[in-house]
Amino acid sequence: MSMITTSQTIGPFSHEAWKWATDACMPGTLKIDGPSILISGVIYDGDGNPINDAQVEAWIPDGVSAEAEQAIPGFRRVPSGADGEFSMRVPLPQPATRGEPVMYVTVFARGLVKHQFTAVFLEDDSGLEQSAILNQVPEARRATLLARKNGDAQYHWDIWMQTEKETVFFDYA
Amino acid sequence: MKFDSIEPGTWPELIYPAYKSTVKRGPLQPNLRIEAPLPVSQNIIATPRILLPHDADLTAHGETEPLGEKIVVTGRVVDEDGKPVRNSLVEVWQANSAGRYWHSKDQHAAPLDPNFHGLGKMLTDDDGRYRFVTIKPGPYPWGNHDKAWRPAHIHFSLFGNVYAQRLVTQMYFPSDPLFDYDPIFQSVPDEAARQRLISRFSLEHTVGTEMLGYEFDIVLRGRNATPMGL
Numbered sequence: 001m002s003m004i005t006t007s008q009t010i011g012p013f014s015h016e017a018w019k020w021a022t023d024a025c026m027p028g029t030l031k032i033d034g035p036s037i038l039i040s041g042v043i044y045d046g047d048g049n050p051i052n053d054a055q056v057e058a059w060i061p062d063g064v065s066a067e068a069e070q071a072i073p074g075f076r077r078v079p080s081g082a083d084g085e086f087s088m089r090v091p092l093p094q095p096a097t098r099g100e101p102v103m104y105v106t107v108f109a110r111g112l113v114k115h116q117f118t119a120v121f122l123e124d125d126s127g128l129e130q131s132a133i134l135n136q137v138p139e140a141r142r143a144t145l146l147a148r149k150n151g152d153a154q155y156h157w158d159i160w161m162q163t164e165k166e167t168v169f170f171d172y173a
Numbered sequence: 174m175k176f177d178s179i180e181p182g183t184w185p186e187l188i189y190p191a192y193k194s195t196v197k198r199g200p201l202q203p204n205l206r207i208e209a210p211l212p213v214s215q216n217i218i219a220t221p222r223i224l225l226p227h228d229a230d231l232t233a234h235g236e237t238e239p240l241g242e243k244i245v246v247t248g249r250v251v252d253e254d255g256k257p258v259r260n261s262l263v264e265v266w267q268a269n270s271a272g273r274y275w276h277s278k279d280q281h282a283a284p285l286d287p288n289f290h291g292l293g294k295m296l297t298d299d300d301g302r303y304r305f306v307t308i309k310p311g312p313y314p315w316g317n318h319d320k321a322w323r324p325a326h327i328h329f330s331l332f333g334n335v336y337a338q339r340l341v342t343q344m345y346f347p348s349d350p351l352f353d354y355d356p357i358f359q360s361v362p363d364e365a366a367r368q369r370l371i372s373r374f375s376l377e378h379t380v381g382t383e384m385l386g387y388e389f390d391i392v393l394r395g396r397n398a399t400p401m402g403l
């Protein structure tokens with residue numbers, strides 16, 4: 001029997017305590033050496049309503065060297081806005097990272113009793129078919145992990161907690 | 174590290190109707206268990222440069238001492254093998270002694286304390302230990318159901334040594350009469366797992382006439398850590 005400490009919801013009042021890290025990745029504060037892309041989206045509940053008090057964290061392993069000045073290089077933390085929106089600027093992935101997530105994402109919210117892990121890939125990544133992670137995801141659900149290009153250096157990726165669009169959430173083995 | 178599957182009942186139920194907002198927010202599909210080398214072997218790196226002078230003393234954020242019962246909370250963060258999780262970031266946040274959060278969305282008709290914001294962070298030491306000084310939080314009502322009151326608790330956010338160890342949880346206090354009525358606490362099916370969220374009074378960590386001590390040890394997932402730099 002595992003003796004792990006179990007999870008409890010983040011609740012609605014994390015923002016002040018988590019702000020130091022949120023501030024560090026705000027436009028104007030965030031410093032990235034080299035080209036970057038913007039990934040934006042909305043987090044939705046099972047009724048298709050936006051979740052306005054979620055926290056979305058991202059780990060960009062490839063971003064660490066490009067942002068050594070950051071409080072925590074390669075880390076993003078963004079509270080969802082009034083309309084469930086969030087966006088993160090991340091370094092443009094290097095070719096060597098193809099088939100890898102552009103960012104690993106952790107989702108927290110009031111009413112979510114345990115954080116959920118997921119990951120985002122760029123739809124125009126030429127290595128998707130060889131992706132070791134995507135190949136473990138049932139084909140019908142892979143699209144939930146793909147960010148769609150919607151402008152120059154801009155991508156769109158939504159998080160769905162439920163419905164037929166439900167994002168694939170992981171348990172890392 | 175290796176991440177064993179967690180036995181049913183240990184994690185809270187993602188859909189737990191007594192806690193109403195879980196119904197439309199908890200994923201309906203089971204988590205997809207995958208092999209992914211990076212999340213189980215590497216992590217975001219937190220360094221002491223992110224720490225401010227009083228981050229581990231929540232009673233030192235105002236012009237004078239906050240109101241309420243000053244306490245010290247400490248414990249060890251370990252993995253499933255019992256090995257210390259060193260140099261890892263721990264964030265805490267909580268209500269003040271009257272049960273009010275320093276947060277624009279908290280509408281509870283209890284007073285704010287200008288000298289207490291209830292926010293802190295620290296790194297674990299070489300033994301995996303964290304320690305912070307704070308005020309014992311008060312219980313507070315919430316809108317989930319009639320006479321819904323949360324047991325007093327402190328929120329914990331832990332980054333662990335590898336990414337897959339990330340955990341957000343809540344620490345409770347011994348003998349709280351509200352445990353039986355709280356759907357957030359009760360959303361964890363396993364009785365022993367619930368009990369592990371309750372801190373222990375500690376005479377050892379009590380500081381003279383200044384403050385009582387509470388001990389709360391945390392076990393993160395993962396075992397067979399490679400010794401490299403961890």
